[in-house]
Every structure is written in structure tokens, then in C-alpha cells.
Amino acid sequence: MSTPNGSSLRGGAAIVGVGTAGLGEAPGFNAMDIQALAVREALDDAGLKLSDVDGIFCANMSHTFPVISTIEYLGIQPRWIDGTNTGGSSFVAHAMAATLALQAGLCDVALICYGATMRSGAGRMVPANEQPTYEVPHKPRYPMTAYAMSAAKHMAQFGTTREQLAEVAVSARLWAQKNPEAFERGPLSIDDVLGARMVMEPLTVRDCCLLTDGAGAVVMTRADKARDLKNKPAYFLGGGTASYNRAASEMPELTSTAAKDSGARAFAMAGMNPSDMDILQLYDAFTINVILFLEDLGFCPKGEGGAFVSGGRIAPGGELPVNTNGGGLSFCHPGMYGVFTLIEATRQLRGEAGERQVKDVETVLCHGNGITLSHQATAILGAGATL
């Protein structure tokens, strides 16, 4: 049964297992090694075996053919294979693609996975080989230049301040201090962020995500099978993707992203509104991202994101918890972060998030961002009561 907004997918599948490995530093291991550890943990978590996996969704920046190399390493022979690579948003988009494939009967157990060891390997964020032809001569630094320019424009256009950007980093750190797996857990004040080493104006090193190793994996099944497995399912309620451009110079508006459309599509499919979301997991590659996505996803009007995040609103104890694991800014960021939004959402929905657990979480919005504000993917997950 097709519906105009794809709502036949609503509640059709669920995340039934999550796993991570090599968070922080994993010297001596490669991306495929730690990815396989995360996959095993996710399958063990679900009570399933590698031989049950018959659908795979994978992207990375270290392999030319990520999904094929993953299939080979894991020794699986899946019947549904999706290697769509839209950057760090890929895995949030994969959650919708997996729901579609599961609903269509193209697979029964879908695996979404990612791993990278840039910190122990190259020791820096390794950008894509191919970059926009007409930007390269001007020596931008990818991906940061795009975000810095968006932040500078947001400040000029709307009066957003560096202190407001810093609020995002401080909120993430306060969450990370409640997460024993977070990479950076030390004290961090707004003054610390403002006084940190300037990297690309207006962003200091503390406005930028971490560079860590790490792997994450998510296992999804159709909802009927999910109910028979051991964990509380995190149901897929709605999703959307959108992209208009690759290069920052080609963005229709530098301070407005395709998250407007991906979010609207996800809310339409879920039959929900921003006010229905209990917590958010927003890909925070840079502090400006959270401000842009809160605006574009409809949590506050355009231009008011800076004021919105002020006063601890998105921090522990605030009225809208955002990035409860500490995010890419303080938890981990192995190059592509999207899969970790799904993992944290699932743990919060199950009530397994320990000291950082938010009370009575029934709905979580996950938002992935790809490349240089180039691709946006939104997925709304919910507990059984939301079906």
C-alpha cells in the first residue's frame, strides 16, 4: 500500500541491536577490524547471528567499495546490498532504506555499519579525494571551510554570537561527563571554548568535532520479528533525505540547509511534529550545525538558534536534551558520525543510557549531515507506545 508521504513504512521495522567498538583510540587495528567488533556486539545485543544477516548498508571514506569490502571481511552473502554514500548522513538514510528493504521482503535482517581509524592511522581528518573543482584553487580546508563560512554568515545575518556557538560545545561536554565512553570528559566553559586555539574563524578547535577512531553497528528487522527478540524495539516511525548541492558555494542559502526538507518528510511520515520529540541526536560536526538543524528541523524559527541553545536548554536538565551521548564534539567522531545518532537513540528508548538517561523517552529524532552541509537525513524513532 503506497501513501503519498511513504507512511506505509511507519512502524514497519525496528532497531533490535546496537554495538560499538574502538571508540577513541584503536592503535594497531584497521577500520574493518573494529567495524567487525561493533557488528558482533550489535548482533549479540539482538540475539542474532552473522549468518542471519541478509541485508547490508555501509559507507565509509577509507575504502573505494566499502560495502563489498565489509561483506568480504564479515564472510556474509547478503541478498540485499546498499552502499549509498552521502557522507556522514549515510547511516541515518540507511535506516529508512533498510526499513524499505525489510518491508519489501528483500531482506529479513538488515545490518548498518561503519568503522574508521583516522586518529590512529592518518592522525587527521582525511578528506575525500575529489573536491569541488572551482573551490580547490582557493585552498579551502575541507570540510571545515563550509561550516566556518556558514557560521560567519549566521552571525552577520542574525546576530548569532560566538558565545552562543560555544553553548553548543559546553552542552555536549556536560552530556559527555555523564557518559563513561565519551572521549573528552574534562571541564569546559564558554570562556574555554572562546579562548581555545582559533582554527577557522569564527570556529576554535572546541567548536570542531573530535577526531577519534571508532565503529558502530545497528541491526534492524521487521516489526513483527522485532517483538520476539530480547530488547525493546526502537521503531522506525519516519524518515526523509534531501540534498541540493555538494559544494558550500553552491548552497542556495548558506545559513539554511536541506534539513528543512528531510525533516518535513520525516515528520510527515511519522505523523508527528517537532513538539512531539522527547530528545534529539543531531550530527554536530561543528557547533553551528546544531543551531542550523534546530532551525531547519522546526524547533525554533530561522535565525533564533543561537538564542535557543542558550541558558542550557539543550544540556542535561534542559527542556530539550540534544546529543545525550556527548555528540561528535565530545563523545566520538571517527570521520562519519551518523550511525552513532541511531545507537544513542536506541539506548535512550530502551532506558539503558545509565547516568545520562533521560526520563521517559518515547520519541527520538536522529539527524545526519553529510559532506559540507551537502546531504541531510532525518529519522524518527519511537518506543512501542508510539506505534
Next chain:
Amino acid sequence: MASLTQAGPDQAFQEHVADGRLWLQYCDDCGQAVFMPRILCQHCSSLALQWRPVSGRGTVHSLTVLHQRSKPNHAIVLVDLDEGPRMMSRLPEVAPEDIRIGMRVQARIDGEDGARAVVFDPAEDTQ
């Protein structure tokens, strides 16, 4: 089979700007200027794109300054051309701290044959 133009858009751009002026593609069907160079108009999908020299005047839309430990700071800008398109560029003759959003600028062609790029200098005019 679709027929090819005389030169691919990237090569045609290099050939046109060799005279020191900024050239853009214009769409014969919808009239809009196109940059980055393309084989079709991204506004209306027309294949009827013609190269034209343009004023090269524009306004700084945004900027960022890269701080490096062992090299001078490096400013990168986005410029909105008066003709419509936006492009990434730099202002080689202006100190990074003197560049402002909203500043009027004038294009100049920089670089060697086959690898020319558009950079900007300050302009005194108003829009």
C-alpha cells in the same frame, strides 16, 4: 547520441578567461547566468548555454580565515557576483582582518594557462 560542444565547459572556461576577463555561461532559454561551468542549465535544463564576458563585480557574502601554526593566516571568501552566481575565492591583496561581509569587490583572473582561477580585489563602487 547527443552531440558534444566544441570544448568541455571546464576547458572552455579556461580558454575564455585567458583574456583576463571573467566569463560566465548564460542560458539562451531562461536568461540566467550559470557558474560553476556546466553542459546544461541547472535552472531549466536547457543545453543552449553561451559564454559572455561579465562585469566581474560582486559582494563578499561570507568569509573565513584559516589560522595555521607555521604559515600566515589565509582568508577564503564567498562572493555573490552582480550577475547572480556565487563563487568561492580569495582577496590576495587584502589582509584577512580587513575583509568584511558586504564589501564590494572586482574579479581578476589569476594563475597560469590551463589553471586560471578567479580572485578578487576591493572595488570602490556601489551596487
